[in-house]
Amino acid sequence: MISPxxxxxxxxxxxxxxxxxxVAVNGLSFSAMSGxxxxxxxxxxxxxxxxxxxxxxxxxxxxxxxxxLGLDPVNDHRxxxxxxxxxxxxxxxxTGMRPAEALHLFASYYDNPLNPDELLELVGLADHRSSxxxxxxxxxxQRLSLALALIGRPDVAFxxxxxxxxxxxxxxxxxxxxxDLRDRGVAVLLTTHDLEExxxxxxxxxxxxxxxxxADGTPTELMRTSQGDDVxxxxxxGLDVSSLGERIGAVVTEASPGEYVVSSAATPTMVAAITxxxxxxxxxxxDLRAGRQRLEDVFLRLTADAAEPAAEPATTRRRRSRR
Amino acid sequence: MKAxxxxxxxxxxxxxxxxxxxxxxxxxxxLLLVFFSAVEVLPIPTGVEKRVDFLAPGIIALxxxxxxxxxxxxxxxxxxxxxxxxxxxxxPLGRGRWVLAKIGMVKILLILQIALIVIAAFLLxxxxxxxxxxxxxxxxxxAFAFGGIGLLMAGTLRGTVTLAxxxxxxxxxxxxxxxxxxxxxxxxxxxxxxxxxxxGALSEVLQSCLRTGAEPAGSAWVVLGVWAVLAPLAAVxxxxxx
Numbered sequence: 001m002i003s004p005x006x007x008x009x010x011x012x013x014x015x016x017x018x019x020x021x022x023v024a025v026n027g028l029s030f031s032a033m034s035g036x037x038x039x040x041x042x043x044x045x046x047x048x049x050x051x052x053x054x055x056x057x058x059x060x061x062x063x064x065x066x067x068x069l070g071l072d073p074v075n076d077h078r079x080x081x082x083x084x085x086x087x088x089x090x091x092x093x094x095t096g097m098r099p100a101e102a103l104h105l106f107a108s109y110y111d112n113p114l115n116p117d118e119l120l121e122l123v124g125l126a127d128h129r130s131s132x133x134x135x136x137x138x139x140x141x142q143r144l145s146l147a148l149a150l151i152g153r154p155d156v157a158f159x160x161x162x163x164x165x166x167x168x169x170x171x172x173x174x175x176x177x178x179x180d181l182r183d184r185g186v187a188v189l190l191t192t193h194d195l196e197e198x199x200x201x202x203x204x205x206x207x208x209x210x211x212x213x214x215a216d217g218t219p220t221e222l223m224r225t226s227q228g229d230d231v232x233x234x235x236x237x238g239l240d241v242s243s244l245g246e247r248i249g250a251v252v253t254e255a256s257p258g259e260y261v262v263s264s265a266a267t268p269t270m271v272a273a274i275t276x277x278x279x280x281x282x283x284x285x286x287d288l289r290a291g292r293q294r295l296e297d298v299f300l301r302l303t304a305d306a307a308e309p310a311a312e313p314a315t316t317r318r319r320r321s322r323r
Numbered sequence: 324m325k326a327x328x329x330x331x332x333x334x335x336x337x338x339x340x341x342x343x344x345x346x347x348x349x350x351x352x353x354l355l356l357v358f359f360s361a362v363e364v365l366p367i368p369t370g371v372e373k374r375v376d377f378l379a380p381g382i383i384a385l386x387x388x389x390x391x392x393x394x395x396x397x398x399x400x401x402x403x404x405x406x407x408x409x410x411x412x413x414x415p416l417g418r419g420r421w422v423l424a425k426i427g428m429v430k431i432l433l434i435l436q437i438a439l440i441v442i443a444a445f446l447l448x449x450x451x452x453x454x455x456x457x458x459x460x461x462x463x464x465x466a467f468a469f470g471g472i473g474l475l476m477a478g479t480l481r482g483t484v485t486l487a488x489x490x491x492x493x494x495x496x497x498x499x500x501x502x503x504x505x506x507x508x509x510x511x512x513x514x515x516x517x518x519x520x521x522x523g524a525l526s527e528v529l530q531s532c533l534r535t536g537a538e539p540a541g542s543a544w545v546v547l548g549v550w551a552v553l554a555p556l557a558a559v560x561x562x563x564x565x
Binding site: 056057058078081082084086088090091092093094095096097101104105106108109110148152 | 325326328329330333336337340341401402405406407409410412413414415416417565
């Protein structure tokens with residue numbers, strides 16, 4: 001057993017993965033500790049799945065190395081699989097199988113499994129004794145997949161999009177279970193598109209795109225160190241930004257229709273001056289953010305394509321990032 | 324051992340819960356046996372006294388093919404499609420025990436299925452001859468040959484393609500395999516092809532084991548043996564888990 005302090009549970013060092021000519025992962029390095037939830041974030045095609053599948057032993061690195069609990073996922077596969085739990089993004093269970101059957105079957109693979117019936121209770125599927133996988137809702141399937149990842153008391157859990165397409169209650173339940181795993185000392189590696197989820201749940205965030213690390217730190221660190229000094233607000237489009245700029249003594253730009261950026265430290269005086277000007281002009285204020293940015297802002301700025309405008313309204317940007 | 328038993332039991336439960344699979348495995352062979360024993364539409368080889376004496380060995384061969392090839396291919400093909408195999412790859416079950424569980428499942432289903440066919444055949448007045456004990460190794464070789472073909476399809480093709488191909492192959496191998504239509508009634512060309520097919524080899528061998536006066540099946544044993552070795556080897560070589 002590796003003590004949480006001594007060595008990371010997951011170590012990725014200069015990992016490169018190529019499929020023919022295409023480079024999926026390009027010299028990626030990061031690590032994840034026991035007792036922490038590490039969120040691996042990135043747009044589709046960023047290299048998340050390739051990285052995670054290499055950690056799970058499904059593929060070999062083209063170059064570089066990965067270690068999980070100090071083991072090589074391919075060469076030490078037999079030892080490793082007894083100590084990891086994997087939740088695939090979809091599927092993974094025979095369509096005619098019932099939840100209790102699946103859990104009892106998986107329990108038989110491990111030396112010291114959790115009690116399948118208690119686990120069924122924990123993920124809220126105790127009432128689904130007679131439904132088969134094929135007749136379960138997406139959320140129920142996700143919860144069973146999560147339970148199957150936990151049945152063997154893993155030291156490392158790989159969870160791929162654990163709450164994708166789940167109703168809010170199911171999402172809460174899954175987040176509670178994941179937080180509890182962390183508290184019991186498990187290293188959790190979460191891949192997700194849901195930035196709000198990463199912000200709420202993760203102790204450690206690694207943002208990747210095009211197979212390289214763009215940012216690595218705690219959510220707070222990432223949000224603090226981000227491009228910092230500006231005030232952003234939403235108001236009707238087409239405002240006279242030069243008039244506002246003169247009045248408050250700072251450069252104001254309309255980053256996208258109805259979304260304004262004031263290049264100035266977010267002091268209370270500055271915020272008051274902006275709102276006063278809007279009040280004088282009798283204009284509504286849609287929202288106002290000063291100083292701390294959301295993880296989503298950080299993520300989008302880091303992964304923004306040149307083709308994509310830097311600051312579209314948040315709602316459409318989120319949809320894009322999920323696509 | 325615990326995992327192997329649990330896996331085998333799970334495979335069996337899922338097979339028995341799958342209605343379409345039971346239809347292919349059990350109902351169709353039994354239906355063919357009863358129907359063509361009772362209704363005199365198909366030719367039988369000269370010198371055979373009762374239709375069931377010719378049909379029973381062929382239907383046993385058909386049961387081996389439908390179970391070890393069709394049902395295994397379709398079941399495994401969809402497991403691969405739904406990432407069941409991928410998920411198992413990250414558990415301590417391991418490929419070895421997974422294969423053993425599949426073999427165990429096919430074996431148990433075959434025993435049940437052949438028992439039903441034998442009972443039905445006796446009720447229809449079957450009078451087996453030859454050396455029935457030799458039918459056991461023949462069925463085992465046949466199961467390996469067809470199982471290899473089934474896994475080769477399941478492990479290389481998309482789930483829906485496997486479904487279509489397994490069913491198409493079933494019909495082709497049934498018609499050309501001498502299972503219900505004797506080789507002696509086919510044009511020479513069809514007969515020649517039929518005899519090098521695993522279905523043809525298995526039904527020839529089973530005829531020789533189970534019917535008095537059937538031709539000895541020396542070369543058919545060789546053909547069957549070759550299929551029983553090559554098909555599983557090809558499956559091992561080309562099988563893709565995702």
